[in-house]
Amino acid sequence: xxxxxxxxxxxxxxxxxxxxxxxxxxxxxxxxxxxxxxxxxxxxxxxxxxxxxxxxxxxxxxxxxxxxxxxxxxxx
Amino acid sequence: xxxxxxxxxxxxxxxxxxxxxxxxxxxxxxxxxxxxxxxxxxxxxxxxxxxxxxxxxxxxxxxxxxxxxxxxxxxxxxxxxxxxxxxxxxxxxxxxxxxxxxxxxxxxxxxxxxxxxxxxxxxxxxxxxxxxxxxxxxxxxxxxxxxxxxxxxxxxxxxxxxxxxxxxxxxxxxxxxxxxxxxxxxxxxxxxxxxxxxxxxxxxxxxxxxxxxxxxxxxxxxxxxxxxxxxxxxxxxxxxxxxxxxxxx
Numbered sequence: 001x002x003x004x005x006x007x008x009x010x011x012x013x014x015x016x017x018x019x020x021x022x023x024x025x026x027x028x029x030x031x032x033x034x035x036x037x038x039x040x041x042x043x044x045x046x047x048x049x050x051x052x053x054x055x056x057x058x059x060x061x062x063x064x065x066x067x068x069x070x071x072x073x074x075x076x
Numbered sequence: 077x078x079x080x081x082x083x084x085x086x087x088x089x090x091x092x093x094x095x096x097x098x099x100x101x102x103x104x105x106x107x108x109x110x111x112x113x114x115x116x117x118x119x120x121x122x123x124x125x126x127x128x129x130x131x132x133x134x135x136x137x138x139x140x141x142x143x144x145x146x147x148x149x150x151x152x153x154x155x156x157x158x159x160x161x162x163x164x165x166x167x168x169x170x171x172x173x174x175x176x177x178x179x180x181x182x183x184x185x186x187x188x189x190x191x192x193x194x195x196x197x198x199x200x201x202x203x204x205x206x207x208x209x210x211x212x213x214x215x216x217x218x219x220x221x222x223x224x225x226x227x228x229x230x231x232x233x234x235x236x237x238x239x240x241x242x243x244x245x246x247x248x249x250x251x252x253x254x255x256x257x258x259x260x261x262x263x264x265x266x267x268x269x270x271x272x273x274x275x276x277x278x279x280x281x282x283x284x285x286x287x288x289x290x291x292x293x294x295x296x297x298x299x300x301x302x303x304x305x306x307x308x309x310x311x312x313x314x315x316x317x318x319x320x321x322x323x324x325x
Contacts, residue, residue, distance in 0.1 A: 043208055052156040054149050055201050 001075055005048050006068065013041035023065035041067075049075065079107035080306040085161045087111040089142050089199065090169030092119040094268035095218065098294035099166055099301045100135075101127060106302060109134040111155060113169070115141050142169045142195035143187065152202035162206040164305045167196045167217045167240075172270050174229045185232050192236035196243050200258075204251055212255025216304045217244050219260040221320050237262075241316050248314030257313040259304050264320025267291040287322025296321075 010021040014032040027033055033041075042058050045051070045067070051074040053061075061067050086103050090096040091112040104110045104127045112127075112135065114120045120137035127135040136158060140151035155162070170192040173184060196217050207213030222230050223237025241260055248258040265271065265282045271291075274282070283291065300319050303309055318324055 043205060046205060047209055050160075052153060052202070052205070055145075 001049075001068065001072055003068075006045075006064075006071065009041060009044040009048055010064065010067075013037055013044045021064055023063065023068070026063045027061070045071065051075070079105075080302060080308070081164075082107035084108045084163040084305070085111070085159050086164040086166065086305065087113060087138075087155065087162060087199075087203065088166040088168060089113040089195070090218075092116060092123055094270060095263065095266060095294045095297045096166070096168040097123060098298040099168060102295070102298040102302055103164075103305065104131045104135055106306075107134075108164070108305075109159070110136070111158070112137040113142065113151065114139060142167075142199060143190035145194075145198050148195070148198040148202065152199075152206075156206070160206070161210050162203055163210070163213045165199060165203040165207075165213070165215045166301060166305070167199055167215065169195060170218060170236075172230075172233050172273075174273060175232065176229055177231045180232050188232045189236050189239070192233070193239040193243065196240055200243075200247055204247075204254070204256055207256050208251075208254040213257070214305050214309070215247065215251075215256060215258040216301050217258070217260040219244070219262040219316055221262050221264045221318065221323055224262050224316070224318070225324065244316065245314050252313055257304075257309065259309070259312060259314065260316040261297060261300050261304070262316050262318045262320070263292060263297050264318065264323040265291050266297060266319075267293055285323055286320070287325055290321060292319060292321055 007018050007021045011018050014037050016032050042053060046053060049071060057070045061070055081103055086108045088096055088100050091100045092114040100110055100112055112120050112124055117139040120139055124135050124137040138151050138154055140147040142148055171188060200215055217240050219240045220237040222234040223241055226234050244258050244260040251258055297319050300317055
């Protein structure tokens with residue numbers, strides 16, 4: 001998976017600095033990653049990686065690390 | 077008149093008969109690329125072949141049960157392989173069983189709400205993301221006059237269709253920022269197989285309540301869906317349009 005592309009998705013959707021996008025960053029742990037931004041993040045990821053995520057995976061995408069694991073399923 | 081849906085990609089649930097079939101044929105005639113959904117693969121294929129003879133290869137079928145969240149997920153993954161674009165979703169699939177409230181089984185309640193109400197949310201979850209990618213779209217939900225005013229013997233069906241109206245209003249507010257319009261159609265007494273289960277007495281009684289003095293046709297509903305799908309309705313969202321020949325006036 002292209003890690004740089006993934007980080008850019010977070011930067012663009014959450015409007016945060018790339019340095020903040022670490023595996024430990026969790027959903028709702030910063031004001032910028034709320035439910036509205038989460039849906040924007042999903043849209044960015046789907047467009048950039050050309051995938052369509054399952055609703056369960058969107059709900060389950062609770063951190064950057066989790067996002068990597070979930071995306072990897074679709075890109076295998 | 078120019079075709080109103082050229083280059084639009086449209087998914088219609090419950091497309092194999094009645095109102096869904098009329099919408100599919102109307103939209104294909106108006107230039108749309110049409111994805112037909114239903115549970116019965118053979119009747120979907122028959123309609124697909126019929127429409128392909130008239131309009132070419134712009135017609136596809138996707139058999140899945142919209143009342144089952146897992147099947148909806150698989151159905152949209154299949155759709156995603158065919159197109160990355162969706163402009164219009166018509167949530168038309170639904171079931172109707174008349175029963176007095178004391179004679180409705182728990183299973184019937186679950187199945188009616190799953191088919192008529194939950195399905196609208198399942199499909200909208202995926203469709204709205206496909207639409208947002210391309211700058212917007214139109215979701216059209218099939219409600220019913222019974223969801224607006226009620227009908228004896230239809231508490232479950234009426235409740236499930238009232239839920240569709242509530243879902244429509246909330247989704248319209250939630251999705252407006254992404255330029256996705258969400259509206260409902262509330263058909264009155266339409267001449268479809270679904271209404272054949274009504275007794276002759278009930279049918280005559282219903283006819284007398286229609287100001288225009290006739291049953292509606294599936295085409296009457298399809299024409300309203302065409303308006304809501306088209307750019308003519310680009311500033312219309314959160315509305316429930318009655319197609320009932322004046323039953324409510």
